[in-house]
Amino acid sequence: MHTATGTAAPDKQARQHASHLQWYPMTEPAEFANADPLIIASGDGVWITDIAGKRYVDARGGLLNVNVGHRRPExxxxxxxxxxxxxxxxxxxxxxxxxxxxxxxxxxxxxxxxxxxxxxxxxxxxxxxxxxxxxxxxxxxxxxxxxxxxxxxxxxxxxxxxxxxxxxxxxxxxxxxxxxxxxxxxxxxxxxxxxxxxxxxxxxxxxxxxxxxxxxxxxxxxxxxxxxxxxxxxxxxxxxxxxxxxxxxxxxxxxxxxxxxxxxxxxxxxxxxxxxxxxxxxxxxxxxxxxxxxxxxxxxxxxxxxxxxxxxxxxxxxxxxxxxxxxxxxxxxxxxxxxxxxxxxxxxxENLPANAARQGERLLARLQDLKERFGLIGEVRGKGLMICLDLVSDRRARIPVDASVARRLAELARNAGAVVRPAANYIVISPALTINESECDLIFSAVEAAFLTMEKAN
Ligand SMILES: Cc1ncc(COP(=O)(O)O)c(C=O)c1O
Known part of the structure; x- marks a missing residue:
């Protein structure tokens, strides 16, 4: 039965079954077979909340498209x-x-x-x-x-x-x-x-x-x-x-x-x-x-x-x-x-292009500093609010890490409060253009925490 809240299946097992009835774009079915999708129930500004009630900064901006933020009354x-x-x-x-x-x-x-x-x-x-x-x-x-x-x-x-x-x-x-x-x-x-x-x-x-x-x-x-x-x-x-x-x-x-x-x-x-x-x-x-x-x-x-x-x-x-x-x-x-x-x-x-330039430049600079601390980061690059951490297994030879490393880092960043996107050997960041400085800092802290946890585990 359709429910207005969108969580069609009541318990976790039934939901997991139901969630695998749809095919997910750009997703390897074998890798995803035993995983749960991130099920987002609501959003507000740069924030999203999953069905368990956990809030995250939406550092993907949906899919680089939610420029003005979620749930705008206008x-x-x-x-x-x-x-x-x-x-x-x-x-x-x-x-x-x-x-x-x-x-x-x-x-x-x-x-x-x-x-x-x-x-x-x-x-x-x-x-x-x-x-x-x-x-x-x-x-x-x-x-x-x-x-x-x-x-x-x-x-x-x-x-x-x-x-x-x-x-x-x-x-x-x-x-x-x-x-x-x-x-x-x-x-x-x-x-x-x-x-x-x-x-x-x-x-x-x-x-x-x-x-x-x-x-x-x-x-x-x-x-x-x-x-x-x-x-x-x-x-x-x-x-x-x-x-x-x-x-x-x-x-x-x-x-x-x-x-x-x-x-x-x-x-x-x-x-x-x-x-x-x-x-x-x-x-x-x-x-x-x-x-x-x-x-x-x-x-x-x-x-x-x-x-x-x-x-x-x-x-x-x-x-x-x-x-x-x-x-x-x-x-x-x-x-x-x-x-x-x-x-x-x-x-x-709201002159969002100017805000994207300002916030992007600052966040990029902060993330670039992480390169000094974590050998996994080969380069941090971007323009405006399109920022990419290029992960490498060998910095000199610039050899990309396996995609699983980026996926793991994204999971750790999510645990720390920001949904970033893993793609191949990249972590990409593209929040709404309405984002402010303190929200950018939350993205930074979540990414930093992910690298620290990963470093400790290795
Ligand atoms: C540069 C570019 N062109 C085309 C597309 C396709 O857009 P859509 O996914 O809306 O079909 C994308 C999607 O990310 C894109 O980045």
């Missing part, structure tokens, strides 16, 4: 108000709702300096990427250059889980189980200072990696390359911050060969990196932007693909092949749009 009011008008109506065949129109206008205004002109909504980040890829293919057909079909992405990139995005993902772990994938998807080196075979100098590395992109475009034949797609700061790859000049160099290379630049801002959009958008932070105007996550702060699933004026112009006056034979039942979902509008209000009013 969001609740906006959702109820929209629900009382209409909860759902599609945007197929030229229908709309006032909120979808308002949000499209708001997003275009917000990205005025990037010259974004059109919006196609979806249900999340993977949709936003898939839409970008299909818009790109259609753009080239409309422009009379149908041979431009290939996509280039970066090693360590993550572009979601649809087959298009999966084909562009730079970690084999995200691709292998689903091969064969989309033809004509290629990867080039990511400018990752900590792990690369080329250079320890950031600007030299940026130049080398931009040249490698250029070389791949030439190698494929520029007339076959549709777009280069990248995250302004790589997320799932390990919070990899490129050198300052990398994106500018990439823009130049793309312009030289008429290759579109798609910025996958699913994580970096709306303040997470300490600026409104990652590409803006790097001083670059992409041709297409993929947005999701922080757009609604996770309250309702919603994604958006923004298309620049230059690209959108190809649709104007096109006599055939211009129909948007793409879109989702939930494109422009009114509840998602209502949530997004109020989340944008909060983000602006």
């Amino acid at each position: 969001v609740r009011a906006a959702l109820i108000s929209q629900f009382d008008r209409i909860a759902y109506y599609p945007s197929f065949d030229g229908t709309a709702t006032p909120v979808s129109i308002e949000l499209a206008e708001r997003l275009v205004t917000l990205t005025g300096q990037e010259h974004m002109a059109r919006v196609l909504f979806g249900s999340g980040g993977s949709d936003a990427v898939e839409t970008a890829l299909k818009i790109t293919r259609q753009y080239w057909k409309l422009s009379g250059k149908a041979s431009r079909t290939k996509f280039i992405s970066l090693r360590n990139a993550y572009h979601g889980t649809h087959l298009g995005g999966t084909s562009l993902n730079g970690n084999a772990a995200f691709r292998q189980a689903y091969e064969p994938l989309l033809a004509g998807c290629l990867q080039v080196e990511t400018p990752w200072l900590y792990r690369n075979p080329f250079s320890n100098d950031p600007e030299e590395l940026a130049a080398i990696c931009a040249r490698l992109l250029e070389r791949e475009i030439l190698n494929q034949g520029p007339e076959t390359v549709a777009a280069f797609i990248a995250e302004p700061v790589q997320g799932a790859g390990g919070y990899i911050v490129p050198p300052q000049s990398y994106w500018k160099r990439v823009r130049e290379v793309c312009d030289r060969y008429d290759v579109l630049l798609i910025a996958d801002e699913v994580i970096t959009g709306f303040g997470r990196v300490g600026a409104w958008f990652g590409s803006r932070m790097w001083g670059v105007k992409p041709d297409i932007m993929c947005l999701a996550k922080g757009l609604t702060s996770g309250y309702v699933p919603l994604g958006a693909t923004l298309i620049s004026q230059r690209i959108a112009a190809a649709w104007e006056g096109a006599s055939s092949g211009a129909a948007h034979m793409h879109g989702y039942s939930y494109s422009g979902h009114p509840l998602g749009c209502a949530a997004a509008l109020v989340v944008l209000d909060i983000t602006e009013r």
Whole structure:
């Protein structure tokens, strides 16, 4: 029976059985077989509470999306108000709702300096990427250059889980189980200072990696390359911050060969990196932007693909092949749009990008100090409120620890009061952008306690 509190099964054993009826994304079933999921019953601000009543700082910010914090009354009011008008109506065949129109206008205004002109909504980040890829293919057909079909992405990139995005993902772990994938998807080196075979100098590395992109475009034949797609700061790859000049160099290379630049801002959009958008932070105007996550702060699933004026112009006056034979039942979902509008209000009013920059810089510096004390930490890096502890078994050789070490540390941090995310050999930290100094200090203390406990046990 459904219960309003969400704990459908009454006793622990029955609950454990029930909890294994759902498959958990990015989880190894064998490792999880005898484990209990963390079952979160409620949230408030940066805090979450599990079904046993234990409170934690949500140092994951959900999944890097809960930017304005949990259980905001303003969001609740906006959702109820929209629900009382209409909860759902599609945007197929030229229908709309006032909120979808308002949000499209708001997003275009917000990205005025990037010259974004059109919006196609979806249900999340993977949709936003898939839409970008299909818009790109259609753009080239409309422009009379149908041979431009290939996509280039970066090693360590993550572009979601649809087959298009999966084909562009730079970690084999995200691709292998689903091969064969989309033809004509290629990867080039990511400018990752900590792990690369080329250079320890950031600007030299940026130049080398931009040249490698250029070389791949030439190698494929520029007339076959549709777009280069990248995250302004790589997320799932390990919070990899490129050198300052990398994106500018990439823009130049793309312009030289008429290759579109798609910025996958699913994580970096709306303040997470300490600026409104990652590409803006790097001083670059992409041709297409993929947005999701922080757009609604996770309250309702919603994604958006923004298309620049230059690209959108190809649709104007096109006599055939211009129909948007793409879109989702939930494109422009009114509840998602209502949530997004109020989340944008909060983000602006509370200047959350600036808070992310301030709190992130301070927390990063504190965590970097831990490196002096614990040999397991190879590097602590990040931008804004995206912080990653890169764990190594050998500091000199920078050999990643086994994923079980990161999982154990995350468990210890959770026992000490903060839910951080273990991923491969990383511990990643990405709380709500509303976080204050003392809450950041709680995250720090929980992480420090986890390392101390681990050290004692070894
Ligand atoms: C850069 C990037 N693109 C796309 C996605 C996919 O988004 P979603 O999980 O909402 O489908 C993610 C998810 O983490 C992401 O980090």
